[in-house]
């Protein structure tokens with residue numbers, strides 16, 4: 001029998017939002033292969049998952065079906081280049097509800113420069129940020145739903161890049177603008 005390295009849960013998304021508290025920080029850490037090695041109490045409280053359901057798994061267990069794959073392509077591209085990533089992420093709760101966060105994801109490097117893993121700190125988004133990002137993600141997702149699945153993330157990132165070019169902004173400037181929204 002084929003062994004699966006990571007169990008992928010199938011949670012049906014429902015249209016119920018869980019709000020992150022103003023002072024709530026949702027933290028997780030992974031090993032160098034992206035397997036979750038730590039989640040904090042706020043993570044469990046907001047998402048409804050317990051440690052045993054997430055430790056050892058990739059974060060895609062909590063990936064919401066409305067999140068464009070292109071966003072995660074950008075995330076991994078930055079991490080592999082030893083840079084941190086900022087982004088708005090809609091995540092799944094254990095019961096299918098969702099929560100929006102403004103996430104910062106960072107490579108965790110030791111004094112010798114060896115990659116120990118990654119960590120992420122997520123907080124409640126600024127009030128206007130989600131209204132601004134949702135239509136862009138919807139366009140990205142729409143693009144991903146057509147044509148070749150393999151090239152879908154790259155094609156959807158192009159939509160984001162075209163939007164940024166129109167605004168004359170870099171991705172990080174856009175993130176900062178939304179955070180002030």
Ligand SMILES: Cc1cc2nc3c(=O)[nH]c(=O)nc-3n(C[C@H](O)[C@H](O)[C@H](O)COP(=O)(O)O)c2cc1C
Pocket residue numbers: 028029030034058059060061062063064067069072075089091103105106118119120
């Ligand atoms: C430290 C860290 C935190 C992450 N946090 C999330 C997260 O909160 N939600 C999410 O969907 N993916 C997160 N990811 C990205 C996932 O690893 C994965 O790329 C994403 O869920 C897309 O899944 P897929 O690659 O199977 O399409 C995180 C990755 C790392 C390294």
